[in-house]
Amino acid sequence: MAQKPSVPKGTRDFSPVEVAKRSYIVDTIKEQFKLFGFQPIETPSFENSDTLMGKYGEEGDRLIFKILNSGDYLKKVDDALYTSKDSTKMISKISEKALRYDLTVPFARYVVQHQNEIDFPFKRYQIQPVWRADRPQKGRFREFYQCDADVVGSSSLWQEIDFIQLYDKVFTKLKLEGVTIKINNRKILSGIAEVIGASDKLIDFTVALDKLDKIGEDGVKKEMLQKGIDQDAIDKVKPLFNFTGTTTEKIAKLKELLSSSEEGAKGVQELEFIIQAMDQVALETANLDLDVTLARGLNYYTGAIFEVSAPENVKMGSIGGGGRYDDLTGIFGLKNVSGVGISFGLDRIYLVLEELGLFPETVALSTKALFINFGDQEALYCFKAVQALRNQGVVAELYPDSAKMKKQMGYANKRNIPFVILAGTSEIENETFTVKNMELGTQTEINFDELKVLLQ
Structure with missing residues (x-):
């Protein structure tokens, strides 16, 4: 007996109903992207490996799906390297391409490659699948869609303010209340690392700190120690683990903590500008929260960073995130082009709307x-x-x-088709149709003009 086929772990098939619901989310996001002035682009599903590798930190590089070279992919591997079984050294010989990990780095490559065709500041949106060799779990897949919007060519903090508004508009349209837009600044994290004497461990520090809500204070301290951050430095950072108060109070505490760090003070200044502006333009649905432990473990963020949390009554990770990445295009040779962008997690937003019953009945x-x-x-x-x-x-x-009536009616019922139209010899002679309302169970005989009006 043939083995039953299956899909790879972390991937999924989507039924017509699921596709309809996903399209509802995508169309809602796309509508707001256009309303905010973003233009669509698309990039290939895979990139040259050197475009992607080294842009996401050690953890990110490990999760990139590599594509074996066509043909005899071992022909560039000599006997000594093959015998050593060192996959890290071998990978560059057998794989020159990789599936994209996100949409931001390919976008940076796009900007550099097409810089003479682009009018800056350039506002683009992109809705395409990405792939990560992660451990599948609820809300975390190996193949999933990202819905990104980015601006390059402007260092103005009004872009960050606009993105907060964009998040709020999308979740308002989706009727998803109670989401929280967390905000921080990488310069603040750099300043904290400088103040505690751990500047050389900045990446390890931020990656560990970013896990506070997952592994708790003790888990973060343990990971920092394992990464070589000494106990004295960890003691100095302890106030961050319970950083409470109003936004104004948090800003005041940060100013005091980072008074000796020029980089940190600049981060506080940028954050204060954004928050003060947001105080003047109310959000409809979302809440804005200053979270000093928010780090987002991607190397390319240099300024403001965002992460969107689902309502508290839903157990789900972040449903969106992003930030400013002043140096990203510089990696590909285009210097001094500032960028900032955000992403919506389509798959997780779907799960949240499903759990809360927020999909309109008409969607399916x-x-x-x-x-x-x-x-x-x-x-x-x-x-x-x-x-x-x-x-x-x-x-x-x-x-x-021309199957049995019962079978045809059952088909309509299973597909939730609201109206069934019957036309036999009598209706043909009278040029009419008998309409059955499947919800009410009523039947009416009408002509075609009346039928058009009914079904519009």
Whole structure:
């Protein structure tokens, strides 16, 4: 007996209903992207390895899916290297391409490659799949879609303010209340590392700190010690583990803590500007929270960083995130081009809306009317009506086979088609149709003009 087929772990098939719900989210996000002035681009699903590697930190590089070279991919590997079984050294010989890990680095490559065709500041949005060799779990997949919006060519902090508004608008349209937009600044984290004497361990420090909500204070301290950050430095950073108070009070504490760090003080100044501006422009749905432990473990962030949390009554990781990355295009040779962007986690947003029952009932509806097939003569009569309805923008179908009535009605019921249309000898003679409302169970005989009005 043939083995039952399956999909790789961390990937999924999507049913018509699921696709309809995902499209609802994507269309909502895309509508706001356009409203805020962003333009669409697309990039290849895979990039040259040197485009991606080294841009996400050690943990990120480990999660990049590598693509074996075509043909004899071992031909560049000599006997000594093959015998050593050192995959780290071997990978550059056998794999020159990789699936994209996110949309931001490919976007930076796009900007550099097309810089003479772009009008700066350039506002782009991109909705495409990405791949990560992560351990699959709830809300975490190996193949998933990102919905990104970025601006390059402007260092103005008004861009960050605009992105906070964009997050709020999207979640308002999705009727998802209670989300929290966490904000911090990488310069603040750099300043803290400088003040505690751990500047040389900045990446290890931020990666560990970013896990506070997952592994707790003791877990963070343990990881910092394992990464070579001494106990004295950890003691100095202890106030961050319980950094409470109003936004104004938090800013005041940061100013005091970072008074000796020029980099840290600049980060506080940038954060204060954003928060003061947001005090003047109210958010409709989201909450804005200054979280000094927010680090986001990506090397390319240099300024403000964002992370969006789902409502507290839903157990889910972040459903969005982003930040400013002044140096990203410099990696590809284009200097002094500042950028900032955010991403929406489509898959996690889907799970949150599903759990809270926030998808509109009409989202999964496709076909509005199914015409019953009683035979070729009746089918032809119905098919002409189907064609005319489609010309009016009404989604209508003719059941393809003259099967038993019970089977055709059951088909309509399973697909939640709201109207079933019947036309036999009597209706053909009278040039009418009998319409059955599947929800109410009522039947009415009407002419085609009345049918058009009913189904519009």
